[in-house]
Amino acid sequence: MIMPLDAPDLILQYLTSARFFQAALMTMLISLASLFWGMVAGLVIALLQESRFVALRSVAVAYLWLFRGTPVLFQLIFVFNVLPTFGIILSGFACAVLALALNEGAYMAEIMRSGIRAVGRGQRSAARALGMREWQVMRWIVLPQAMRIVIPPIGNQFIGMLKLSALVSVIAVEELLLVANQTASANFRYLEALTAAGIYYLGMTTVFMSVQRGIENALRRRGRRGSLTQSMLGATADAGRVR
Amino acid sequence: MTAGTEPAAVLSGTSIHKQFGSLAVLRGVDISVARSECLVVIGPSGSGKSTLLRCLNLLEPIQSGRIVFEGKDITNAGREAHRVRQRIGMVFQNFELFQHLSALDNVALAPIRVLGEDARTARERARALLTKVHLPDKADSYPDELSGGQQQRVAIARALAMEPAVMLYDEPTSALDPETVGEVLQVMQELSDEGMTSIVVTHEMGFARRVADRVMFMDQGEVRYAAPTSDFFGSDVPERVARFLGRLDV
Numbered sequence: 470m471i472m473p474l475d476a477p478d479l480i481l482q483y484l485t486s487a488r489f490f491q492a493a494l495m496t497m498l499i500s501l502a503s504l505f506w507g508m509v510a511g512l513v514i515a516l517l518q519e520s521r522f523v524a525l526r527s528v529a530v531a532y533l534w535l536f537r538g539t540p541v542l543f544q545l546i547f548v549f550n551v552l553p554t555f556g557i558i559l560s561g562f563a564c565a566v567l568a569l570a571l572n573e574g575a576y577m578a579e580i581m582r583s584g585i586r587a588v589g590r591g592q593r594s595a596a597r598a599l600g601m602r603e604w605q606v607m608r609w610i611v612l613p614q615a616m617r618i619v620i621p622p623i624g625n626q627f628i629g630m631l632k633l634s635a636l637v638s639v640i641a642v643e644e645l646l647l648v649a650n651q652t653a654s655a656n657f658r659y660l661e662a663l664t665a666a667g668i669y670y671l672g673m674t675t676v677f678m679s680v681q682r683g684i685e686n687a688l689r690r691r692g693r694r695g696s697l698t699q700s701m702l703g704a705t706a707d708a709g710r711v712r
Numbered sequence: 713m714t715a716g717t718e719p720a721a722v723l724s725g726t727s728i729h730k731q732f733g734s735l736a737v738l739r740g741v742d743i744s745v746a747r748s749e750c751l752v753v754i755g756p757s758g759s760g761k762s763t764l765l766r767c768l769n770l771l772e773p774i775q776s777g778r779i780v781f782e783g784k785d786i787t788n789a790g791r792e793a794h795r796v797r798q799r800i801g802m803v804f805q806n807f808e809l810f811q812h813l814s815a816l817d818n819v820a821l822a823p824i825r826v827l828g829e830d831a832r833t834a835r836e837r838a839r840a841l842l843t844k845v846h847l848p849d850k851a852d853s854y855p856d857e858l859s860g861g862q863q864q865r866v867a868i869a870r871a872l873a874m875e876p877a878v879m880l881y882d883e884p885t886s887a888l889d890p891e892t893v894g895e896v897l898q899v900m901q902e903l904s905d906e907g908m909t910s911i912v913v914t915h916e917m918g919f920a921r922r923v924a925d926r927v928m929f930m931d932q933g934e935v936r937y938a939a940p941t942s943d944f945f946g947s948d949v950p951e952r953v954a955r956f957l958g959r960l961d962v
Binding site: 589597 | 802806808812
């Protein structure tokens with residue numbers, strides 16, 4: 470196939486168009502919102518998993534079973550098409566964030582839990598010996614240290630989420646892939662439209678990878694926390710990769 | 713401790729039994745420390761010394777026996793156990809300073825979060841306590857920037873910040889480089905001289921001789937011998953104790 474001579478111009482035109490820019494913004498927004506709510510869901514599930522009560526742990530197990538046992542694409546379509554039959558009508562954006570966040574929560578729970586577990590028993594003993602209640606130990610001693618540990622794996626999750634968000638094009642949310650596809654189907658210039666979208670994706674992931682690296686370096690500078698970070702990276706780098 | 717009088721025990725345990733699964737770690741231990749007294753507990757590793765300390769401040773549940781703190785039976789404190797622990801300071805072998813907090817905040821955290829003390833007051837007191845353990849210029853350092861001996865002294869200040877009625881030291885110098893052992897023992901001795909009640913699990917016989925009012929020897933989950941310090945290091949001790957002391961080259 471011969472590349473049309475005006476291809477670079479058209480790609481540049483797409484890249485600078487308001488429509489593509491807004492679509493990229495939408496991709497970013499969906500990813501950030503889903504990641505945020507995914508972290509909240511993951512933290513709740515992780516705390517349930519660490520609970521003393523069997524009933525609470527069962528809730529966590531059921532959640533993980535449900536959301537890890539079905540494809541995220543299925544979850545998206547389910548939320549978008551089934552919730553309205555129960556009278557719950559959400560915008561495409563809300564459906565996208567809801568489904569991605571619930572799914573992300575299942576993977577984030579594992580990361581949060583490994584972070585919580587990485588805080589040694591001795592730290593908890595020391596906190597309890599000072600007279601803290603269990604929730605205070607969690608709030609003031611375990612979680613602050615666990616959060617530092619999980620920052621690098623969460624960075625990985627964010628990059629994964631940026632790519633995963635392309636799935637929401639199936640429920641008609643005007644994100645990057647949908648816009649590229651629509652643009653191309655109007656004039657059959659797939660090469661140009663998809664190249665423009667790809668450049669946006671690469672740009673966004675590149676920026677976030679370097680942000681992540683910066684955070685990791687900052688953590689590493691803090692001695693022991695850095696080595697903890699390293700060991701956690703090894704343990705969780707591939708968590709949540711396969712869906 | 714004045715001779716002749718019988719001061720009330722600050723903290724005591726009576727026939728404490730503790731099992732981990734089928735392993736009996738404590739087999740009817742009696743222990744008691746009077747106000748301002750320094751009780752040193754020695755014995756081979758695995759004799760149950762550390763477990764005993766953890767049982768006394770309710771970090772470990774016991775199978776039977778009785779624990780009394782300031783005249784109150786706390787054996788079944790249950791949900792109120794955290795209130796008891798607020799008044800019992802504990803220092804750990806591995807310091808266990810909170811890694812995410814500066815030395816100052818390690819000391820000030822519990823007064824602020826547990827006692828609800830105003831943050832400014834708590835930090836001022838923390839600063840004073842760091843001075844007391846001879847670390848006035850390390851307030852802003854993080855644990856990983858401090859030597860073992862410095863970390864352990866911050867840990868002592870952290871425990872003191874709760875104004876405990878008794879301090880429990882669980883092998884406080886066992887994880888230290890020999891050069892820094894002295895500075896930690898010195899702080900412990902100063903506190904004891906000021907009248908702080910303490911139970912010290914240690915292998916430092918020099919400290920026991922200098923500072924302890926009484927010494928207790930444990931082996932295989934039982935108290936084998938307990939005596940005032942001068943008697944303990946005298947000539948007339950049970951053979952098992954003499955052998956243990958001999959091994960330590962006292």
